[in-house]
Amino acid sequence: MATNATVEEVLAELEQADTLEAIQGAILELQKYFQVDNMVYHWVDSAGEQYGYGTYPLEWAAHYQEQNYIRIDPVIAGCYKRFHPVDWKKLDWSGKAVRAFQAEAIAHGIGNQGYSIPIRGPNGQFALFTVNHTCEDAEWEEFTETNRRELILIAHYFNQKALEFEPNRTPEQSQPLSPREIDAMTLLAIGYSRAQVAETLSISEHTLRVYIESARFKLGASNTTHAVARALSRGLIVV
Amino acid sequence: MATNATVEEVLAELEQADTLEAIQGAILELQKYFQVDNMVYHWVDSAGEQYGYGTYPLEWAAHYQEQNYIRIDPVIAGCYKRFHPVDWKKLDWSGKAVRAFQAEAIAHGIGNQGYSIPIRGPNGQFALFTVNHTCEDAEWEEFTETNRRELILIAHYFNQKALEFEPNRTPEQSQPLSPREIDAMTLLAIGYSRAQVAETLSISEHTLRVYIESARFKLGASNTTHAVARALSRGLIVV
DNA sequence: CCGACACTCACTATTTCTGGGGAGTAAATA
């Protein structure tokens, strides 16, 4: 590929990519094209497992994993609540732990500016595509303004590839819940007690219990709370 | 706007749009540009409410709503399970009710070809951007191949606008949970019982209960299941 | 037509959760 590959070309190449190396190569090309410090695709599945590729320093990636920083990383927290691409400046960096995290990140070569695009899928899949750089606010502002559309597209393409390469991460396709089971799970998720759910659904509590149990079984859950949590993260119910 | 507005121009216009009319105008422009029969943005929120705009015949839209066709529409069902844009041909149109639905749709002026792009957000928000047309398979194939990227982008932009117009759908902010509370909620969400959580966290079950209760209080939840569900949908914990 | 599946109802014993109290330490913040 030419040194000055355009985004179009890289995307076309990415579409054909069938090895992780090819994807990593595409990231490098894009990083070169956009002239940013880092570019990362990061995925969190509904089981809490992580996965990704990009150009963060290996040391930082390892440290991040090890410290389980995903728990305090405001980029994760912020994007998880949002629909749309977000500039890191807009996130909440207050809090002692977060500031320490930030300082550590910068010390590891992460730029002071960042732009992350959240992407969601069925079953609670959640991914982030991030570009990261060291520069002044104004410059970054212009960069994100200029390239937003292309970055959104790129995020989409990486996501598509990620799915191809991790078919096992795909939907823990659980058996679908029956309508009544969905009703039950939904009402439980919004705080109803068994008695209230049964009354709302106009069925006996005994019957309700059957639904809860079969839902628990289908979801591989060990108790009601677990079942509701799984139903939620797999997108089977919505609250 | 010029009759032959480009996608770029329409998107720029869409970004500035501050009325529903302007959005509807943008849809019409895009439909003209792509020369398709219909173009629709359709949103389903976490309370099951629907909302959208586009160029489906009003009669069909009303009928769809009235019959609650969202329950059997294979486009909805199929896209809900997928990450990526999907051609209607790839969906499952078997089933008696579904075939009847399909026949009815075509009779109401819906094209035989369709391409839908699913988009998801926090709190179970789910939206679809659809283009629909009447033509041969080969022609449609070429159309979608050619325009996929632009359609993905357009979907994103419509979605962004939809959020602006529905601010009440944005995440409720709640008090942040303390680290221990997050631990407790997380472990409960992955199926641990109180006893297991307490043991895992190396605290007494009594103490654990205090965390659960304060989390419940902060989240305005009526029981543990409710609290975990809220913590999940607000992105306070990740499972 | 038959089989699969969803939906409905019932009983009992055991385990777990919830809600009402009270109390002390350490750390961070005002």
Next chain:
DNA sequence: TATTTACTCCCCAGAAATAGTGAGTGTCGG
């Protein structure tokens, strides 16, 4: 320094959830 916040521990009684079985109806698709 004073105050707030997080963290830890304890008791008890009543409410709710769970486990293990069983069984009859109706609908839909092959």
